[in-house]
Amino acid sequence: MTDKNTRKTGAGNGSVAPKRKTPARRRAPADTARKAAPAGIGSATRGKVMVTGAAGALAQHVIALLRENYDVIGVEFRGLQTSYPDTVDYVVDFNTHPFEDVFREHGFTAIIHLGRIRFTQSTRGRRYSANVTGTARLLRLALQYGVEQVIALSTFHVYGADARNPSLIDEEYPMRAANLMREIVDAVELENLFNIHLYKHPELNITILRPCHIAGPGISNEISRMLAQPVAPCLLGFSPLMQFIHVEDMAEAVMRSFERNHPGVYNVAPDDYVSYQDALQLAGCRRLFLPSVPPMLARRAVRALGRYAPPSYLINFFKYAVIIDGSLFARTFDFQPQRSLTELLGHYRGNK
Amino acid sequence: MRVRQFLKPRTVTREVDALVDALPKHNMGSQGYDPWGLNPDTAKISFMAVRWLYDNYFRARAFGLDNIPAEGRLLIVGNHSGQLPMDGVMVSFAVANQPENARLPRSMIERWFPSVPFLGNWMNSVGGVIGDPKNCAKMLERDEAIVVFPEGIRGSGKSYRLRYQLQRFGHGFMHLAMEYNTPIVPVGVVGCEETMPSLANIKPLARVLGLPYFPLAPLVPLPARVFMNFGKPMHYANDARNERDVEWRVEEVKDAIRDLIDTGIAQRKSIF
Numbered sequence: 001m002t003d004k005n006t007r008k009t010g011a012g013n014g015s016v017a018p019k020r021k022t023p024a025r026r027r028a029p030a031d032t033a034r035k036a037a038p039a040g041i042g043s044a045t046r047g048k049v050m051v052t053g054a055a056g057a058l059a060q061h062v063i064a065l066l067r068e069n070y071d072v073i074g075v076e077f078r079g080l081q082t083s084y085p086d087t088v089d090y091v092v093d094f095n096t097h098p099f100e101d102v103f104r105e106h107g108f109t110a111i112i113h114l115g116r117i118r119f120t121q122s123t124r125g126r127r128y129s130a131n132v133t134g135t136a137r138l139l140r141l142a143l144q145y146g147v148e149q150v151i152a153l154s155t156f157h158v159y160g161a162d163a164r165n166p167s168l169i170d171e172e173y174p175m176r177a178a179n180l181m182r183e184i185v186d187a188v189e190l191e192n193l194f195n196i197h198l199y200k201h202p203e204l205n206i207t208i209l210r211p212c213h214i215a216g217p218g219i220s221n222e223i224s225r226m227l228a229q230p231v232a233p234c235l236l237g238f239s240p241l242m243q244f245i246h247v248e249d250m251a252e253a254v255m256r257s258f259e260r261n262h263p264g265v266y267n268v269a270p271d272d273y274v275s276y277q278d279a280l281q282l283a284g285c286r287r288l289f290l291p292s293v294p295p296m297l298a299r300r301a302v303r304a305l306g307r308y309a310p311p312s313y314l315i316n317f318f319k320y321a322v323i324i325d326g327s328l329f330a331r332t333f334d335f336q337p338q339r340s341l342t343e344l345l346g347h348y349r350g351n352k
Numbered sequence: 353m354r355v356r357q358f359l360k361p362r363t364v365t366r367e368v369d370a371l372v373d374a375l376p377k378h379n380m381g382s383q384g385y386d387p388w389g390l391n392p393d394t395a396k397i398s399f400m401a402v403r404w405l406y407d408n409y410f411r412a413r414a415f416g417l418d419n420i421p422a423e424g425r426l427l428i429v430g431n432h433s434g435q436l437p438m439d440g441v442m443v444s445f446a447v448a449n450q451p452e453n454a455r456l457p458r459s460m461i462e463r464w465f466p467s468v469p470f471l472g473n474w475m476n477s478v479g480g481v482i483g484d485p486k487n488c489a490k491m492l493e494r495d496e497a498i499v500v501f502p503e504g505i506r507g508s509g510k511s512y513r514l515r516y517q518l519q520r521f522g523h524g525f526m527h528l529a530m531e532y533n534t535p536i537v538p539v540g541v542v543g544c545e546e547t548m549p550s551l552a553n554i555k556p557l558a559r560v561l562g563l564p565y566f567p568l569a570p571l572v573p574l575p576a577r578v579f580m581n582f583g584k585p586m587h588y589a590n591d592a593r594n595e596r597d598v599e600w601r602v603e604e605v606k607d608a609i610r611d612l613i614d615t616g617i618a619q620r621k622s623i624f
Contacts, residue, residue, distance in 0.1 A: 163467040166486040167387045173486070237469020241389050241476075272381035275389075275473075281354070282383075292469050320466055321476075323387050325490075341382055 046070055049258075050108045052138070053078065053115025054088045057218030058153075061251035062112060063087045066258075073106055077130060078117055094134030103145040110149040111142055112258060116190070124183055132189045139197050142204060149205040151258050152194045156212050156267065156324050158187050161316035167241075168325040171210070171265045183313040191265075198263060207257045212243035212269035212324055214250050215344055222310045227348040232285040233302065233309045234318065235292035239277040241321040243269045246339035256333040269326035270337040274345075276318060282342065284349035292319070356393045364396045368403070372396045375448060375456040376423065378494045388458065388487070389476030395456070398478045402445050409575050410438075410543065414446035415619075416582035422453035425534045426497040427525055428582075431518055431609050432507030434544035435567045437461060437480075442578050443499050443539055444479060457497040460488065462505060464564065485524050492532040500525045502602075509565035512549035516542070516613055518606050523595070526602050530592060535585035538605055540612025543578035546623050576623055579616040583608050 046069050053059045054074025066072045074087040077094050084091065092099050113135065117127045135152075142150060159169050160177035178188040191208060198206040213223045223242075226232040245253075245268065253268050280287055290301040290309075299312040310318060329335055372392055379386045384393060406412045420426070430443060440459040447457050460483035466472035481487050483504070491498055501507055506519035529536050550567035558566035586605060592598045 163465075163472070164463045164482060164484065166482060166484040166490070167389075168490045169486075235469075237471075237473070239473050241385060241387075271379065271387075272383070273385040273387060273389075274381070274383040275385065275391075278383060321389065 047109030048073065048106050050075055050102070050106070050111045051087075052076070052111070052113045053153075055084050056114060057216075057220070058214060058247055058250055058254075059112075059114045060085060060087050060218070061248055062114065062254050065251055065255050066112075071106075073102070073108070075102060075115070077115055077134065093130075094137050095129065099137065100141055103141045108142075108145065108147050110151070110258065111138070111147055112151045112254060113138065114153045114254070116153065116155075116187075124186070128186045128189070131186045132193060135190055136193055139193065139204070143201055147204065149258065149261055150194075150197075150207070151254060152190075152206060152208045153254070154191050154194070154208050154210045155187055156210050156269070156322055157184055157314075157317070158191055158210065159322055159324070161240075161314075161320045161322050163320050165320060165322055167321065167323045169267070169323065170325045171267055171328060180316070181313055183311070195265070198265075202263070205261055205263045207261070207263050208265045209253065209257060209329075210265065210267045210324065211250055211253070212245055212267075212326075214247055215244050216247035216339075216347060219247050222314060224348075225307075226310065227279065227283040227285065227345065228351065229285060229308060230352060231288050231308075232280050233288045233290050233305055234277055234280065235298055235315070236289045237292050238319045239275040240317070240319060241273050241323055242276055242279060243273060243323060243326075244279070244341060244344055245270055245337055246344045249337040249339055252338075253329070253333070253335055256335055257329075260333055262332050264332075266329035266332065267324040267326045268329050268335075269324045270341075271326070271330075272341050273323065274341055279341075279345055282345040282349065284352045356391075356397065359397050360393050363400050365400070368396055368399050371449070371454070372399055372456075375454055377456065378496060388479075388481045388491070389473070390456075390458075390479050391477040394474070394477035395479065398474075399445075399448075402441055403449070406442060406445050406449070410442065410547070410578040411575075412442050412446065412543075412578040412580065413619075414450075414580040414582065415615075417446065417450045418453075419537050419582045419584055420447055420450075420453060420455070420497070421535070421585070422455065423495065425492045425495045425532060426457075426585075427492075427529055427534050427536045428457060428497060428499045428539055429525055429536050429605055429609070430499070430501055430539035430541050431516075431613060432501035432503045433510070433515065433541065434573070435508060435548040435550055435565075435569055436573060437508065438547055438573055439541045439544040439578075440480075440499055440501065442544070443541065443580060446580055447497065455497050457499050458491060459499040460501065462508075462564065464562070467562075485528065488524075488528050489532065492528060492534055505564040509550070509553060509567065511552060511567075512545065515545040515549075516617070518610065521602050521606055523598050523602055526588065526598050526605070530588050530590040530598075530601075533590070535587050536605060537585050538583040538608040538612060540581045540583075540609050540614075540616050541578065542580075542613055542616030542620055543576045543623075546576035547573040547578075549574075574624070577620060579619050581612040581615045581619075583612050 048071040055076045075090045076088045158175040160180035175188045291297045302309045302312045461480040502521035503519045550569040552568045554566045
């Protein structure tokens with residue numbers, strides 16, 4: 001990469017990365033500049049895979065599993081940090097021109113798209129731009145450069161939280177979040193984007209995964225933050241049933257969907273359940289009860305707690321159960337989570 | 353969890369503990385919950401309270417319980433009344449408390465219950481499930497017994513002058529029974545109409561509180577005697593040609609329930 005916007009950060013040789021607004025490559029060109037050798041006879045690996053969101057805990061687990069058999073290029077677009085883990089090869093905004101250089105330089109056979117700006121991480125506009133517009137470009141480039149498989153990480157949040165939700169929601173259930181929660185509409189749009197490509201461009205072999213709450217070491221989503229706190233808020237009179245999947249199990253689920261390649265939309269969740277308040281207690285949290293009615297008071301109480309509580313627009317996920325049916329994924333990919341709820345929640349208790 | 357841990361050893365007898373443990377329960381997770389929120393420990397604590405209500409307050413009596421099969425998918429379809437879902441509680445308890453072939457039926461509850469603090473969680477933890485066809489279908493796939501009141505709020509919220517007059521039945525239960533090859537056991541409940549006789553529905557107050565109705569009725573249920581008659585299982589093949597066929601079949605079930613209500617009224621010697 002010789003683009004003036006693309007610089008080495010030197011993270012690998014111990015120097016401090018400069019602050020930048022432009023995309024940057026993090027490794028010496030000698031490491032990655034070669035075109036990928038075609039997979040097959042004479043190739044050391046089965047192909048080259050792009051993993052987005054490479055700085056995240058889930059991506060780190062996935063990359064560790066992938067590296068046994070594949071060349072992996074980690075790409076990150078979230079935030080501009082001074083240091084990134086070794087799994088990140090490029091820091092690049094998907095909406096900028098240099099992102100195409102990454103495709104030009106590496107002949108990717110597959111993309112595992114785990115990078116998504118979470119609800120709490122930015123403004124609605126920025127999230128939309130990065131998650132939806134950015135991903136649209138990613139898919140355009142995937143088509144243009146002949147990528148053969150795409151795994152996309154979505155979320156169970158797309159179903160929305162509502163008192164009228166049935167239990168064991170399957171993949172055909174409407175993505176009601178678009179109607180119930182404007183703030184998380186980008187997650188629904190992202191799914192729609194993948195769904196359109198899934199049917200319009202079957203050659204991309206898109207698999208969309210909608211996991212339940214991912215938790216465990218290194219994960220810093222909303223629910224993990226609550227579980228990691230010594231005192232966690234909960235709404236008086238509400239303790240919705242929840243599902244959790246360990247980050248290592250989720251990484252295994254991503255791997256199976258990648259290696260077995262059955263395109264489609266799948267919920268990913270264990271057949272095990274715990275109420276929110278029980279989960280807090282198993283994680284060693286003390287409960288801070290907040291008023292739940294009227295809803296306006298509940299929202300104000302949550303806002304007053306700032307980052308010690310979930311954002312107010314996600315409050316209904318801490319009020320009503322959103323239980324998804326992961327049986328289709330389990331059947332199709334012969335998947336069974338290996339970590340129990342006790343082990344998962346015990347991790348948070350052990351860290352207190 | 354802590355409330356349960358405190359109450360269970362203080363309230364639940366060994367007999368009830370063993371009785372609820374012996375009930376067939378499907379899909380229980382490692383933390384004692386099934387996908388619909390049923391929690392056996394909460395059910396045991398509630399079982400004690402409901403048993404007192406059943407035996408001493410409502411002096412309930414159930415007939416024809418031998419029509420309930422010991423296993424397999426089942427729809428128990430009855431008449432709804434009494435403003436509060438006391439009839440569902442009584443029917444479920446009668447089926448769960450029988451000496452042989454006991455099973456824990458799941459009651460379909462109104463969709464607004466989960467939005468009520470404490471009540472929604474409690475109803476889920478004792479076996480209540482939102483009355484959604486998807487829920488019902490998933491439970492039938494898992495061979496559960498389900499208590500359904502196809503009148504919905506039309507039945508529970510009706511005024512006392514309409515007592516024992518069946519309101520319009522939704523057809524959803526019949527479609528599910530046909531699609532999932534599920535027998536229907538009709539049940540006629542007598543007495544719940546008198547537990548909370550409503551003179552009128554105060555609609556403006558209901559609107560303000562976000563409730564489907566607000567009855568002008570006693571503040572607590574009255575101790576009316578409750579009689580339940582379970583009928584013979586009814587089977588319907590999945591061969592309805594149109595909705596009119598389905599409607600005829602629903603009317604057959606309604607007729608069966610009417611007969612069972614008449615039987616219950618004849619059995620009752622006094623209201624209280």
